[in-house]
Amino acid sequence: MSYIIASTLEQAINNLKTSDGRAQVIAGATDLFLEEFPLELVDISSVPEILGISRSKGFLSIGAGVTHAETAASSVICSEAEALSEASLQVGSPQVRNMGTLGGNVISAAPAADAAVALVALVAKASLIDLDGSSREVFIEDLYTDYNRSSVDSKFEILLRFLIKPAQKGEGSAFLRFAPRAALALPLVNAAARVRLANDIIQEVRVVVAPSKPAPTRLLETEKLLHGAKPDLLTWQKIEYTASSEVEVRGSMLRCSEEYRRHLVGVLARRVLQRALVRARKVT
Amino acid sequence: MILVPGHKEKGFISNHKPPENKVNQGPDLWAKVAGRALYGIDLQFPGMLCGKILRSPHPHARIKRIDTAGAAALPGVRAILTASDIKQKRYGIVVQDELPLAADRVRYIGDEVAVVAAVDEEKALRALEAIKVEYETLPAVFEPGAALARGAVQIHDHIPGNIAWQRELERGNPDRAFREADLVVENTFSIPSIHPTYLEPIACLALSDYLGNLTVHTALQAPDMVREIMAYVLDLPFSKVRIVGPIMGGGFGGRVYGNLKLYLLSSLLAQRTGLPVKMQLSREEEFSIGRPMIAAELKIKMALRRDGTFLARESEIITDNGAYSAQAPWVTKTLSERNDSVYRIPNIRTRACLAYTNKVPTAQYRAYGNQAANFACESLIDQAAAKLGLDPLAIRLKNCTQAGDTTVHGLKIKSCALKDCLKEAAAMIGWSNRNQNYGYGISAAIHASGSLVANKDFRGASARAVLELDGRVTIFSGEQDYGQGTYGVFTSIAAEVLGLEPGLISLNSRDSLVAPYSQGALANRQTTIGGRAVQLAAVDLKQMIERAASEMAGKPIKMERGCLKSADGSIIELRAVACYHHNRTSGLNLTGVGSYVPPLAEYDETGYGNISVTYSFAAHAAEVEVDRETGAYNIKRIVSVHDSGQIINPLSAGGQVYGGVTQGVGLSCYEGYLFDKGRVVNKTLADYRIPTALDVPDITYHFVETTDPEGPLGAKGLGEVVQVPVPGALANAVADAAGARVTALPITAEKVYRAITKGECRS
Incomplete structure (x- = not known):
């Protein structure tokens, strides 16, 4: 060798x-x-x-x-x-x-x-x-x-x-992970989001979750719902529902059921978006 | 000095404890900190061979043929043994159900089929691959319920119905109590198999010399018990089996008997080859064939009066033995019985059954299943309290066992501060001023301290205290320190009696050639029983020293605070007395002997009676925060209050609490075997999750120090009871915060979430 x-x-x-x-x-x-x-x-x-x-x-x-x-x-x-x-x-x-x-x-x-x-x-x-x-x-x-x-x-x-691209005025991003213990554990779900606001309207948005497909997976339907929306008028329940509905996930004996992972995707997608939005608004 | 029941003690018991900074923590502590400690896996002997085991890939199969010819021809292979190469003798700790190597049938994935010794690990592994085994697979049974069903596959021909052990027990009149009760609550709880997960996987090194003496280097909690079984199975005189312990990398009950298979097989290979043979389990082997604690399902019913008085408890318990039994019957017994004595419950009915399955064999784990019962029983008490509109603390204070009680199973409670422990735990967690955003749970426990049931005839301990020529004292004891602090406790006890600095006293316990025979570190007997023997040996030595010194000086000499003084004030050095006696006897050292024989455990055929020297108590309280959207929870605090009598070694006692509570958090929140058709799915530390440093909550502890009449210096055991109340306290805290209860350990976020949503995953 x-x-x-x-x-x-x-x-x-x-x-x-x-x-x-x-x-x-x-x-x-x-x-x-x-x-x-x-x-x-x-x-x-x-x-x-x-x-x-x-x-x-x-x-x-x-x-x-x-x-x-x-x-x-x-x-x-x-x-x-x-x-x-x-x-x-x-x-x-x-x-x-x-x-x-x-x-x-x-x-x-x-x-x-x-x-x-x-x-x-x-x-x-x-x-x-x-x-x-x-x-x-x-x-x-x-x-x-x-x-x-x-x-x-x-x-x-x-x-x-x-x-x-570094975050500009009106932009913010965030990451969240949900794991069965605080360190050294594969996440049941992790999620990241980036948003760009102008005049308090979402101009650009990305929501990514894993594990789903081999690559980190964008939630395109959820992004569509958000695009052009005013954050204060968003129906978060709908976003959560869309996120968990559109994603492909698997369950495993070692981690969690497919159903629960799907639920977590919804919760984490919403939370990570909200967090990114707070940051985007802070810069404005 | 020999102390047998009925013997009157002559006022030598003082309750002075050495100051905390004077405790001699022993030489291992700094060796461990500095990385100099040598564990079993570090052992290296010249010419040593590596032993490896060929294991069954099937959960249940008949062995039709084994062909070792190809493997034997490989370079570097020194011996291959199969069942037909050795004299097989059936053995077992409770049930005789094991053979060193599977003879005609394998009963779980991992069963030992053949064993190889080769010059190195790679060649041994290559030889395993070259052994050809032809199997005829048999139907297997994986769940206890299925194993107990009529017509189920028989796992052992000589054990009908797949029942390893069972028991039906009735105390008082449970039927009447349930009829007359104002409230009956019931629920079913489960706990999976859990592994002690000691940091160091089990390793051993066996040597067989030309005289037929067998020496096994391995760290064990109960080396003499292992010697007994080894001598029996290998047909060796007991005196020819010696066990020498390196430093142990954690035991937690898992190393009471350790892995008998490994010791037997390495010995057989050493006998066959005449060379040292080392074997060690990989972490994957530890999880897939090492011996976890039984899984249990507990169906529990409680009867209460409207005012919260406990009237009766009925339990139906099924435990999963796996393919072979080891101590699982004892664990099932403790699991099904001990918790009944935490509270005053006059009427009891218990049915417990231990079923064989084609899964990993089980054995022993810290606290013997008492923690599983705590989870179930304490959860049910909170359910009852909620139904009656009573405060969980108040209902426990109303019913808890107190000093002077004889409990429903006949345990005689001589010292008990459980009520104060509960009050103190409540005060520490802020029970009367609970934060609305968090959940709170409280739980109580009892555990035997110095259990006497393992062997009615041999139930105590002995020790020798030797005055060395340099004036230092060596204690010889067969009890084992594996990090839990026996060294500090024993040297402190001897130091207190002799009036010497603890640093002048050392403990020699790891070599069975020189240490007195002992039952070992189990059943919380180290301090209570072993420590008492050390105390008696030290008293004996002190008297001998005084006698020899008086003879030497020609006038009466007294030993006070370590000094040998005559009435006229002249002083004799301890060293001088040691040499005087040594010369006078041509080579003997002044040696005090101590033999402590606890009162006979008097119990009838139903097990009713006092089964232990004394009992330790504990109350824990937990504060948690639950994320209702996901079920995730954060343990903010655990407070741990203990009655372990007088605390002799405060530093290691505190360490026991931190370690035991952390391990309790592990089994409550993370751990547990997962099986897929008999195969262990989570057999790595990545998948069998124990807490990391970040997962350990804020732990605070307090000792309510009673003075136990039986324990040395008033002390009682702590090592096991410290883990017991954790699952109950956490389960109750999570249920309080979530408004819904999880009844199966471990309490994962998904289970909490499903409890909140009543099973649904979609809002």
């Missing part, structure tokens, strides 16, 4: 190239032991291109190698991407948050990954580079191919950064 710590992007790419598809990229490595241990690893956690939180062309640019602890502690994320801040603070446990990265949260494609749910609500894009140096930008929700499978093959491609 080999374990290479790449210190530059070039070195990481070269290592992947020479390994001919055997080496796998790791950063936080918190999920590495869950499956069969790969024989060749390229640790990119110190590659500068995937680190740090910065501003670039009107976007917040967050490195894929930024840990959940770093996102949770960032004052920029806290004020301009509240949903991500709240989600990062609730991933796993302190140990997992200190090691686990934002990129890993998306690439491992777990169906209820907290940060990924927040990123989809925040309309985040992922910026990737392949071994030939050509890059692409993709919306997070388009990176999923199946449960626990992302379209990014970390033997041939490296996820570099996430791009999020």
